[in-house]
Amino acid sequence: MMRLPPGQRTRVTCTVNGQAHSGFAESRTLLSDFLRHELHLYGTHVGCEHGVCGACTVVLDGRLARSCATLAVQAEGAEITTVEGLAADEGLEPLRQAFSRHGALQCGFCTPGILASASHFLAARPDPTEAEVRDMLSGHLCRCTGYEGMVRAILEVARETTEGANQ
Amino acid sequence: MGDRADSWVGRAVPRLEDAALLTGNARFIDDLSPLPGIRHVALLRSPHPHARILGIDAEAARAMPGVVGVVTGAELREHLNPLASAVRAPMAYYPIAIDKVRYAGEPVALVAAEDRYLAEDAAEAIEVDYQPLDAVVDPLAALATEAPVLHEEAGGNLVHHRQFAYGDPEAAFAEAAEVVRLAWRYPRQSATPMETYGAIAHFEAAPERYTVWSNFQGPFILQPLMARALGIGGNQLRLIAAAHSGGSFGIKQGLYPYLVLLAAASRLLGCPLKWVEDRLEHLSASSSAADRADEIEAAFDGEGHLTGLRFDNLVNVGAYVRAPEPASVYRMHAAANGCYRVRHIAIQNRLVTTNKLPIGLNRGYGGPQFYFGLERAMDLAARRLAIDPAEIRRRNFLAADGFPYEGPAGAIYDSGDYGKGLEMLLEIADYPTLRARRDAARAEGRLFGIGLAAGVEPSGSNMAYVTLAQTPEEREKAGGRSGGVACASVAMDPSGTVTVHLDSTPAGQGHATVAAQIVADALGLRPEQIQVDTAMDTGSGAWSLASGNYSNRFAAIVVGAIAESAGRIAGKLKAVAAELLEVAADDVELAEGRARIAGVPEQGIALGRVAAATHWHPAGLPDGMAPGLYDTALLNPAVLDAPDGADRVASAVTFGFLCDLVALEVERATGRLRIERYASVHDVGRVLNPIVVEGQVRGGFAHGFGAAMFEELAYDQDGNFLSGSFADYLCPTSADLPPLEFANYETASPQNPFGSKGMGDGSSMLTPVVLANAVADALDLDEVELPLSLDRVWRLANPETDGR
Known part of the structure; x- marks a missing residue:
């Protein structure tokens, strides 16, 4: 195991949104701070630095991770997808448009983390019930919308995708 | 205006804001690095709720690697004046503690370093040498003679006291057939936007000026106040709002002392400073709604007509009176009759300081507290008089043909039909069936309750309503105050494209989209062709005291300013086009990107060419016409006059209406509330964009539901702060919120060209009381307090256990 004395920075190399990235981090540097202030990927937002609100959620080696509760050095060699990577995924355009149509976002600060969770969820659970969607979303705090638009948008996209696949 | 069937206004236009937000391209304050050399700030905050600062030793911190400097209150005091408010009690409020801390979380020292991690280390x-003092957090306890005093120079904790009488309340109560009385505590809540406070402050010495980037939301009446605190002229303090703000709900008003603190520290340390609040800081030391210890008395005749009201409001302002306080208790003052005909009202307002963080704007601003009293009293009177709760409200509503209506305390209600809203609500919720289900449940011994509430939603504030905190004589001496000015600019550039600037600093409410809809209609364009810049800059754009994002002012006032400015641009385009088309200006219409002859749509020219003529060829313009296409409207609603000598004031421009109904069952064994049905009907005047309106209603409901059920900024009796994380301060999740059945109807407001009313606060105002009413009904109780947490409700549902 690598040992880093306090205050010493080390180079962390990882793949973010399909591209090789590297930057410096201390052992205590949060992944959220590393993504934002070292790699300049400001789409990932920090709402509580406590792992509760879910705003900073990213996909880390295929699993959802709170980047505020993950250390940057843990991401060495990892594959990460942030909202900027999701934005490049044309397949998610229906989800984004449904979010917009249904008023699933207002200030949009929580939205990047929610898109990470929602897209990850739909990939595993293409035909969810409303209760399952609400359960998934309960890992995120949004103070603007009351969540209703998100639930409607996710269910609508799931329905359309499932119907499309069955035709 | 905007009444054409093909108008963009009124349509569910998807928001122009969304694409950037959905792709990670929207820039918020913490994403900005507007100049080189920025250093990062951590604030050392008091762990004590009340203590004298005997000394601060920052030697070790200053010597740490990467540290630029440390600034203490004693050092900053040399460069700052206290922050003023409308309360004249002798006490000084600085943005950092000077010789005493008065709440847990109060800033004590500022550290600047190369990065935030190093700043926090330092x-x-x-080392701070504190001498702890006794603390008091309860507003009634703080009034006691033996209570610890926060501001010795104020002589006690009662810092504001005024009494008002409208009509003849004494007689109304003397003649009443029934008087209901309630006393209760209203807990503290905070809207907790997902993005916390953030700011970058930069001092320049030559010429001497400050530039501050932040997510401050106004009201910009605080800008001159900040300049005064810094001892500079207004034009030496330039405030720039980030293009996107991650929610506010009023809370980001409370950022302004920090802007003063950072600005002054930037001067002392000689470098630009950036500070982004963390969540613990936000919960403990940003701002919050007021907790209160209020009483209400309501007088009724034998038929359930409300004949008199007495309000006794005791507001816990926290450690300091921070402007615009005491506005929260005066926000509903002029509309203290709610949606009812009562003309005889007495009001006592007292503000008390305690060892809690200072209060400020928070969604609903004074409304949830006000309606908790009034609408609990209406339900209680219905029970006492054996009148259906819907019927007692119906009997007291303002008459639909009586608008505009001047309330006893001066509010001028613009339009409404409250009876219609209530009937819609009862139909949507299927009230008769719910009542039958309640009867059936009760017959089985179950605890089933129905709650109702109704109220008006004042929007677009008169900046002068807060001066009710002063006597008419004091106001006379201070000079006239009135108004609520909105500013909007519309420009068409040489290539014929349009840019709009707003003074409404939105934080997610879709102002850019609605502004684009309005301008698109005026100029015959499509909304997506319009660029709307909401990143307000006091150094380069039009603004005034009322500018900002609060009291639902956008749909009440700002839309009128946008329409006025766009209308003038349209008029000029038509005049220029008329010359080019050789017709009268009245015969020119703007549509589909062209100026064309009305009735002969094929004869016209592209707007871009018309615009180009004003920029490229001013000499060719009609005689006397100014070049270019740039217009700014500053609009003040005429209704917002100064308070009169009898303390009456037209406090707001539009008055929306809403009524809510909830049916629920209390689980006796657990105290859990099972919401059977929740319905809410709103009159927000003309709907400008249904996506935005529904979003505001649902969001307001979520805030109200959280406040009713579990949110509380809690302190222990010694003043220690207990809700420092989202694991302690519980916000509703998608799994907590019941389905909301929402409907709306329209009574057009005469106060702006669209007939729209401000909205967004309403549900947050009524949801807490309607849930309390339902629980009181289910448990057959007079006294119910918030939050309706499991343990509280369980105790109420199981009185025989004596709370054990």
Whole structure:
């Protein structure tokens, strides 16, 4: 195991949104701070630095991770997808448009983390019930919308995708 | 205006804001690095609710690697004047503690370093010598003679006291057939936007000026106040709002002392400073709604007509009176009759300081507290008089043909039909069936309750309503105050494209989209062709005291300013086009990107060419016409006059209406509330964009539901702060919120060209009381307090256990 004395920075190399990235981090540097202030990927937002609100959620080696509760050095060699990577995924355009149509976002600060969770969820659970969607979303705090638009948008996209696949 | 069937206004236009937000391209304050050399700030905050600062030793911190400097209150005091408010009690409020701390979380020292991590390390190395003092957090306890006093120079904790009488309340109560009385505590809540406070402050010495980027939301009446605190002229303090703000709900008003603090520290340390609040800081030391210890008395005749009201409001302002306080208790003052005909009202307002963080704007601003009293009293009177709760409200509503209506305390209600809203609500919720289900449940011994509430939603504030805190004589001496000015600019550039500037600093409410809809209609364009810049800059754009994002002012006032400015641009385009088309200006219409002859749509020219003529060829313009296409409207609603000598004031421009109904069952064994049905009907005047309106209603409901059920900024009796994380301060999740059945109807407001009313606060105002009413009904109780947490409700549902 690598040992880093306090205050010493080390180079962390990882793949973010399909591209090789590297930057410096201390052992205590949060992944959220590393993504934002070292790699300049400001789409990932920090709402509580406590792992509760879910705003900073990213996909880390295929699993959802709170980047505020993950250390940057843990991401060495990892594959990460942030909202900027999701934005490049044309397949998610229906989800984004449904979010917009249904008023699933207002200030949009929580939205990047929610898109990470929602897209990850739909990939595993293409035909969810409303209760399952609400359960998934309960890992995120949004103070603007009351969540209703998100639930409607996710269910609508799931329905359309499932119907499309069955035709 | 905007009444054409093909108008963009009124349509569910998807928001122009969304694409950037959905792709990670929207820039918020913490994403900005507007100049080089920025250093990062950590604030050392008091762990004590009340203590004298005997000394601060920052030697070790200053010597740490990467640290630029440490600034204490004693050092900053040399460069700051206290922050003023409308309360004249002798006490000084600085943005950092000077010789005493008065709440847990109050800033004590500022550290600047190369990065935030190093700044926090250094903050930990600062030694503060505190002499702890007794603390008081309860507003009634703080009034006691033996209570610890926060501001010795004020002589006690009662810092504001005024009494008002409208009509003849004494007689109304003397003649009443029934008087209901309630006393209760209303807890503290905070809207907790997902993005916390953030700011970058930069001092320049030559010429001497400050530039501050932040997510401050106004009201910009605080800008001159900040300049005064810094001892500079207004034009030496330039405030720039980030293009996107991650929610506010009023809370980001409370950022302004920090802007003063950072600005002054930037001067002392000689470098630009950036500070982004963390969540613990936000919960403990940003701002919050007021907790209160209020009483209400309501007089009724034998038929359930409300004949008199007495309000006794005791507001816990926290450690300092921070402007615009005491506005929260005066926000509903002029509309203290709610949606009812009552003309005889007495009001006592007292503000008390305690060892809690200072209060400020928070969604609903004074409304949830006000309606908790009034609408609990209406339900209680219905029970006492054996009148259906819907019927007692119906009997007291303002008459639909009586608008505009001047309330006893001066509010001028613009339009409404409250009876219609209530009937819609009862139909949507299927009230008769719910009542039958309640009867059936009760017959089985179950605890089933129905709650109702109704109220008006004042929007677009008169900046002068807060001066009710002063006597008419004091106001006379201070000079006239009135108004609520909105500013909007519309420009068409040489290539014929349009840019709009707003003074409404939105934080997610879709102002850019609605502004684009309005301008698109005026100029015959499509909304997506319009660029709307909401990143307000006091150094380069039009603004005034009322500018900002609060009291639902956008749909009440700002839309009128946008329409006025766009209308003038349209008029000029038509005049220029008329010359080019050789017709009268009246015969020119703007549509589909062209100026064309009305009735002969094929004869016209592209707007871009018309615009180009004003920029490229001013000499060719009609005689006397100014070049270019740039217009700014500053609009003040005429209704917002100064308070009169009898303390009456037209406090707001539009008055929306809403009524809510909830049916629920209390689980006796657990105290859990099972919401059977929740319905809410709103009159927001003309709907400008249904996506935005529904979003505001649902969001307001979520805030109200959280406040009713579990949110509380809690302190223990000694003043220690207990809700420092989202694991302690519980916000509703998608799994907590019941389905909301929402409907709306329209009574057009005469106060702006669209007939729209401000909205967004309403549900947050009524949801807490309607849930309390339902629980009181289910448990057959007079006294119910919030939050309706499991343990509280369980105790109420199981009185025989004596709370054990």
